Amino acid sequence: SARVIAFSNQKGGVGKTTTTANLGYALVERGKRVLVVDCDAQANLSLGLGVADVVPARSIVGILSTPTRKLSEVIISTQTPGLDIVPSHLELAEVDQMLTAKFGGHNTLRNAFTPELLSHYDYVLLDSPPNFGQLTFNVLCAASEVVVPVATHFYALQGLAALLNRVEEVKREANPKLRILGLLATRYDSRMLLCKEVAATLPRHGPVFETIIHEASTAAVAPSWGQTVLQADSKSQSAEQHRRLAAEIEYGIGIF
Amino acid sequence: SARVIAFSNQKGGVGKTTTTANLGYALVERGKRVLVVDCDAQANLSLGLGVADVVPARSIVGILSTPTRKLSEVIISTQTPGLDIVPSHLELAEVDQMLTAKFGGHNTLRNAFTPELLSHYDYVLLDSPPNFGQLTFNVLCAASEVVVPVATHFYALQGLAALLNRVEEVKREANPKLRILGLLATRYDSRMLLCKEVAATLPRHGPVFETIIHEASTAAVAPSWGQTVLQADSKSQSAEQHRRLAAEIEYGIGIF
Ligand SMILES: Nc1ncnc2c1ncn2[C@@H]1O[C@H](COP(=O)(O)OP(=O)(O)OP(=O)(O)O)[C@@H](O)[C@H]1O
Ligand SMILES: Nc1ncnc2c1ncn2[C@@H]1O[C@H](COP(=O)(O)OP(=O)(O)OP(=O)(O)O)[C@@H](O)[C@H]1O
Numbered sequence: 001s002a003r004v005i006a007f008s009n010q011k012g013g014v015g016k017t018t019t020t021a022n023l024g025y026a027l028v029e030r031g032k033r034v035l036v037v038d039c040d041a042q043a044n045l046s047l048g049l050g051v052a053d054v055v056p057a058r059s060i061v062g063i064l065s066t067p068t069r070k071l072s073e074v075i076i077s078t079q080t081p082g083l084d085i086v087p088s089h090l091e092l093a094e095v096d097q098m099l100t101a102k103f104g105g106h107n108t109l110r111n112a113f114t115p116e117l118l119s120h121y122d123y124v125l126l127d128s129p130p131n132f133g134q135l136t137f138n139v140l141c142a143a144s145e146v147v148v149p150v151a152t153h154f155y156a157l158q159g160l161a162a163l164l165n166r167v168e169e170v171k172r173e174a175n176p177k178l179r180i181l182g183l184l185a186t187r188y189d190s191r192m193l194l195c196k197e198v199a200a201t202l203p204r205h206g207p208v209f210e211t212i213i214h215e216a217s218t219a220a221v222a223p224s225w226g227q228t229v230l231q232a233d234s235k236s237q238s239a240e241q242h243r244r245l246a247a248e249i250e251y252g253i254g255i256f
Numbered sequence: 257s258a259r260v261i262a263f264s265n266q267k268g269g270v271g272k273t274t275t276t277a278n279l280g281y282a283l284v285e286r287g288k289r290v291l292v293v294d295c296d297a298q299a300n301l302s303l304g305l306g307v308a309d310v311v312p313a314r315s316i317v318g319i320l321s322t323p324t325r326k327l328s329e330v331i332i333s334t335q336t337p338g339l340d341i342v343p344s345h346l347e348l349a350e351v352d353q354m355l356t357a358k359f360g361g362h363n364t365l366r367n368a369f370t371p372e373l374l375s376h377y378d379y380v381l382l383d384s385p386p387n388f389g390q391l392t393f394n395v396l397c398a399a400s401e402v403v404v405p406v407a408t409h410f411y412a413l414q415g416l417a418a419l420l421n422r423v424e425e426v427k428r429e430a431n432p433k434l435r436i437l438g439l440l441a442t443r444y445d446s447r448m449l450l451c452k453e454v455a456a457t458l459p460r461h462g463p464v465f466e467t468i469i470h471e472a473s474t475a476a477v478a479p480s481w482g483q484t485v486l487q488a489d490s491k492s493q494s495a496e497q498h499r500r501l502a503a504e505i506e507y508g509i510g511i512f
């Protein structure tokens with residue numbers, strides 16, 4: 001049955017979406033069947049994979065607001081065979097308050113992952129929004145593992161302890177199997193001492209992937225073509241870094 | 257009386273905090289009295305200006321959770337004379353749901369800005385979190401003008417229409433004087449065609465500052481020293497860009 005992995009960090013712009021899309025593709029390259037789920041009202045993951053103009057009912061909005069709707073009704077194929085997506089829609093912003101008011105609202109997404117659905121995939125990757133709202137709560141209740149992208153910039157460390165506490169809280173109160181798979185250093189610029197310093201402090205907070213995702217214009221440009229960096233520039237360092245990450249995810253941190 | 261300006265964009269990591277801090281300092285350099293207010297639970301603005309370890313009651317948390325508390329009780333001076341701050345605290349994340357439940361909760365911050373307080377300053381700058389929650393709602397109800405930092409990257413345009421609609425909604429339903437002061441292109445890298453393309457589309461969405469804030473390692477490093485880029489490297493291009501922005505804010509877009 002599929003491994004369900006969340007990509008969470010309430011700090012904005014750290015590479016949650018970029019990592020979910022590129023890693024999703026890298027796992028497909030390795031022959032895995034992958035479903036990515038866009039749980040952010042900004043719908044960046046959907047657009048970055050070339051999916052736009054979905055109606056709310058046929059997106060994650062339909063799943064969270066009408067629990068009888070099956071995930072299989074909203075799953076669509078991306079341009080990449082083997083990579084499916086549950087798209088998002090701007091209206092997801094309205095769903096947050098509804099979920100707060102609903103008893104057990106935090107398990108709505110988890111309940112949509114039936115055993116039958118999970119048997120169709122090897123990996124389900126969940127992209128979270130930059131906050132601690134009900135959508136992130138739903139993501140952390142549905143996942144078994146969490147990857148925390150941490151931009152190697154100054155502000156990125158500040159909220160890290162709060163995030164890790166929040167994961168512990170969800171584990172204790174709602175989802176006992178949840179664990180931190182690893183912290184992933186992103187937006188790394190080897191010319192900047194600050195990046196080295198931030199990356200060096202990460203092991204204090206938890207397990208850290210040996211793979212570091214560097215800042216690269218290819219990674220920023222690829223989504224504007226509806227592509228991952230692996231498609232836009234397959235031989236680029238950025239593509240290789242995401243392939244290395246996929247290997248670490250599959251076999252365990254530090255297999256190199 | 258002070259101009260109250262919000263820095264808002266639900267997209268994460270676009271430079272809301274960086275712009276609030278650097279512009280705050282640039283306005284002080286021009287002889288203005290400035291109060292910056294950190295309305296984000298991440299408390300990046302507070303840390304970036306060298307303010308840490310405040311207790312919740314002496315932060316924005318105290319203001320929003322105990323409406324009888326006066327802003328003057330929580331305002332502290334930064335290391336820069338003329339630049340004061342209302343700091344934030346991680347516990348601000350708990351306040352969001354309390355404000356939702358409270359009748360008129362969206363005006364809590366606005367009510368804290370008494371005429372007496374506003375007469376003490378020339379500018380009050382409000383740093384928003386990356387979402388459409390109650391804190392951003394409070395910020396948009398307290399402000400008269402909104403600056404929208406827009407990273408010149410692909411995903412940054414996607415949520416822009418939704419944000420501008422949200423501002424119109426707040427204007428119509430709660431704060432008739434609210435207006436968009438301008439869109440500010442940030443994280444601009446002149447070597448990347450994508451940045452030029454994104455910047456070129458901004459005028460379709462509203463008024464755009466002629467000043468463009470470029471990606472610069474000095475801007476990223478300065479907060480790790482508790483400084484703005486104007487203090488860390490006063491002659492840098494990044495410092496000059498923020499000075500130009502201050503001039504445009506004071507005299508109007510495109511005064512050059
Ligand atoms: N490795 C990288 N190299 C260059 N640019 C990158 C890289 N990773 C992310 N970016 C760019 O930085 C911006 C933020 O990345 P992304 O949207 O993936 O972060 P996020 O954490 O999902 O943001 P949000 O908090 O808004 O959901 C995007 O414009 C993206 O193109
Ligand atoms: N002009 C710039 N040049 C270089 N780095 C920058 C620039 N502006 C912002 N950054 C870096 O990018 C990151 C995001 O910036 P910042 O925290 O100001 O964005 P934000 O919109 O406030 O983020 P959030 O959505 O999490 O509140 C920070 O690490 C900051 O140092």
Ligand SMILES: [Mg+2]
Pocket residue numbers: 016017018040044127128129
């Ligand atoms: Mg994202």
Ligand SMILES: [Mg+2]
Pocket residue numbers: 272273274296300383384385
């Ligand atoms: Mg910020």
